[in-house]
Amino acid sequence: MGKITGFMEFERIEEAYKPVAERLKHYKEFVLGLDDAQASKQAARCMDCGTPFCNSGCPVNNIIPDFNDLVYRSDWKAAFHTLSSTNNFPEFTGRICPAPCEAACTLNVNGEAVGIKSIEHAIIDRAWSEGWVVPQPAPSRTGKKVAVIGAGPAGLAAAQQLARVGHGVTLFEKNDRVGGLLRYGIPDFKMEKSHIDRRVDQLMKEGVTVRTGVLVGEWPKDSKVTNWSKETISAAQLQRDFDAVVLTGGSEQSRDLPVPGRELAGIHFAMEFLPQQNKVNAGDKLKGQLRADGKHVIVIGGGDTGSDCVGTSNRHGAASVTQFEVMPEPPVEENRPMTWPYWPLKLRTSSSHDEGCSREFAISTKEFIGEKGKVTGLKTVKVEWKDGKMLEVPGSERVLKADLVLLAMGFVNPVATVLESFGVDKDARGNAKATTDAAGGYATNVAKVFAAGDLRRGQSLVVWAIREGRQAARAVDEFLTGSSSLPR
Ligand SMILES: Cc1cc2nc3c(=O)[nH]c(=O)nc-3n(C[C@H](O)[C@H](O)[C@H](O)COP(=O)(O)OP(=O)(O)OC[C@H]3O[C@@H](n4cnc5c(N)ncnc54)[C@H](O)[C@@H]3O)c2cc1C
Numbered sequence: 245m246g247k248i249t250g251f252m253e254f255e256r257i258e259e260a261y262k263p264v265a266e267r268l269k270h271y272k273e274f275v276l277g278l279d280d281a282q283a284s285k286q287a288a289r290c291m292d293c294g295t296p297f298c299n300s301g302c303p304v305n306n307i308i309p310d311f312n313d314l315v316y317r318s319d320w321k322a323a324f325h326t327l328s329s330t331n332n333f334p335e336f337t338g339r340i341c342p343a344p345c346e347a348a349c350t351l352n353v354n355g356e357a358v359g360i361k362s363i364e365h366a367i368i369d370r371a372w373s374e375g376w377v378v379p380q381p382a383p384s385r386t387g388k389k390v391a392v393i394g395a396g397p398a399g400l401a402a403a404q405q406l407a408r409v410g411h412g413v414t415l416f417e418k419n420d421r422v423g424g425l426l427r428y429g430i431p432d433f434k435m436e437k438s439h440i441d442r443r444v445d446q447l448m449k450e451g452v453t454v455r456t457g458v459l460v461g462e463w464p465k466d467s468k469v470t471n472w473s474k475e476t477i478s479a480a481q482l483q484r485d486f487d488a489v490v491l492t493g494g495s496e497q498s499r500d501l502p503v504p505g506r507e508l509a510g511i512h513f514a515m516e517f518l519p520q521q522n523k524v525n526a527g528d529k530l531k532g533q534l535r536a537d538g539k540h541v542i543v544i545g546g547g548d549t550g551s552d553c554v555g556t557s558n559r560h561g562a563a564s565v566t567q568f569e570v571m572p573e574p575p576v577e578e579n580r581p582m583t584w585p586y587w588p589l590k591l592r593t594s595s596s597h598d599e600g601c602s603r604e605f606a607i608s609t610k611e612f613i614g615e616k617g618k619v620t621g622l623k624t625v626k627v628e629w630k631d632g633k634m635l636e637v638p639g640s641e642r643v644l645k646a647d648l649v650l651l652a653m654g655f656v657n658p659v660a661t662v663l664e665s666f667g668v669d670k671d672a673r674g675n676a677k678a679t680t681d682a683a684g685g686y687a688t689n690v691a692k693v694f695a696a697g698d699l700r701r702g703q704s705l706v707v708w709a710i711r712e713g714r715q716a717a718r719a720v721d722e723f724l725t726g727s728s729s730l731p732r
């Protein structure tokens with residue numbers, strides 16, 4: 245344990261942000277990480293409380309009290325080794341994880357949690373700058389070949405774990421660049437893409453073959469997700485050529501809003517809007533980029549994706565940005581005795597909201613209104629929830645002006661026909677059917693085909709994708725060799 249009385253002496257330290265006016269001018273990260281003195285104080289607050297609820301609150305089970313103690317003692321290298329024993333990509337989670345660990349921190353019962361995410365961020369950024377993050381190629385090869393399909397965080401974690409125990413891994417990705425939603429969903433201002441590029445470099449030095457622009461299966465003709473693949477490979481071919489296949493293709497099919505007027509121009513899925521800006525940031529030239537300049541933007545959906553549309557619209561120079569959420573406004577403070585150590589329902593205000601956005605809760609869109617085929621507004625109604633049913637509030641209809649509407653209401657299931665191509669059974673929501681059991685977990689109904697990440701669990705978080713990729717890798721290793729030294 246760091247400092248026995250640290251939690252009584254020191255306040256929680258929040259990472260600072262660059263000023264709004266400055267950060268709106270660009271797409272770069274604007275969070276200023278902790279300096280050494282701040283990190284030491286933040287870590288000193290950890291009580292090492294005996295039963296570390298933070299450790300089970302973290303989906304990858306980061307060994308949080310141990311790395312807190314090491315940071316307090318300025319043993320950064322040991323802190324890095326502790327952190328990377330459970331998390332392949334702490335620079336991703338240290339930037340964009342919502343930190344369920346902090347909700348579970350014992351200090352959060354009646355005070356302010358340890359700023360665990362900021363410590364994770366500080367450890368891994370230091371490790372990269374000190375040159376401690378190096379390739380870890382396997383000492384010997386097994387001669388087994390594994391195809392991993394989809395290079396989001398689940399696929400990257402699975403590929404890295406499998407390569408490190410000596411399997412020959414080929415990572416197939418339909419997009420032109422690796423990273424999944426980290427690359428083409430999450431804006432650069434939340435996470436710059438150089439973090440992915442240097443991990444890909446590490447993976448390749450560990451023996452992973454990366455094939456981008458390759459779609460496995462067929463592309464559905466009615467899909468509104470952009471298909472950037474240049475090449476197709478069949479499921480049958482992969483089943484012939486590889487000893488095992490891991491499906492980590494994500495859950496990219498956006499939820500639609502089929503109300504009158506949906507066909508009007510100017511109404512788009514968030515995932516038509518966000519990836520284009522990330523491509524432009526990467527130096528690509530796009531014809532007719534979907535932009536929000538000077539427009540009245542309405543974002544429908546109150547989650548992370550919606551918030552990213554708000555931040556991107558403000559950087560484009562939108563005239564106004566309004567975000568709708570169909571659920572009622574949650575309380576600012578959670579009811580801690582009722583919710584701890586679980587993830588609480590409370591009002592969450594993102595850095596993008598702070599940059600300028602009006603937020604409307606308990607509102608539903610009844611119709612899109614347009615002129616000459618183009619959206620000009622939305623007809624809305626206030627709603628209330630009774631016994632789990634949504635009821636319209638009589639007399640609360642309004643019309644709001646809109647030139648651009650972005651639909652950010654979540655994702656329903658995998659987009660491509662990859663599950664059909666392999667004949668993988670689906671669960672009730674259309675995701676791949678596979679358990680997470682210690683024995684036989686992640687295996688689908690099809691021999692030697694495994695599934696992990698959003699494609700299996702449905703739309704989720706980066707940290708869950710990393711966990712599933714790691715655990716699926718162990719399941720595959722056991723399947724191929726009869727046992728595994730990989731952690732679960
Ligand atoms: C806009 C947005 C913001 C988000 N913000 C956050 C956040 O702040 N924090 C957080 O924790 N989570 C966030 N998420 C969620 C998070 O990004 C996902 O849960 C996570 O990326 C899922 O990882 P995955 O590897 O399972 O799938 P994905 O990241 O979706 O990757 C799947 C990959 O598989 C590829 N693929 C699919 N089918 C095929 C095929 N047939 N052949 C070849 N390749 C294929 C896809 O092109 C894609 O690259 C956000 C999501 C979005 C959309």
Ligand code: SF4
Pocket residue numbers: 301302303304305306308331337338341342343344345346360361364707
């Ligand atoms: S990965 Fe997320 S939940 Fe785990 S320690 Fe980091 S911030 Fe917390």
